Amino acid sequence: MNALNIIGPKVSWHRNRIGWSQDMLAAKLQILGMEKVSRAKVSKIEAQIIWVSDSDIYYLAEVLNVGLHDLFPEALSDPKVLANNMRELRKRRVLKK
Numbered sequence: 001m002n003a004l005n006i007i008g009p010k011v012s013w014h015r016n017r018i019g020w021s022q023d024m025l026a027a028k029l030q031i032l033g034m035e036k037v038s039r040a041k042v043s044k045i046e047a048q049i050i051w052v053s054d055s056d057i058y059y060l061a062e063v064l065n066v067g068l069h070d071l072f073p074e075a076l077s078d079p080k081v082l083a084n085n086m087r088e089l090r091k092r093r094v095l096k097k
Contacts, residue, residue: 003048
């Protein structure tokens with residue numbers, strides 16, 4: 001199964017860092033105004049099972065009290081690491097053919 005979002009693991013990490021349950025995160029998101037959120041949706045975001053909209057990312061960052069960039073993998077914030085990861089992916093694609 002392919003991941004449908006890249007922020008799930010970071011959402012989970014920040015939620016656990018604060019000591020919140022998925023239910024608590026969902027409740028705080030609802031209070032902030034995020035529509036159609038539940039514990040099940042939080043679980044699916046963290047498991048990378050569902051796509052996350054731009055507005056959902058904003059709400060998650062706001063509730064978790066982190067910057068938007070803090071929800072994305074470190075590989076995306078360091079250009080050198082990102083370039084190396086892209087090279088490795090290209091190599092793997094060539095080897096599979």
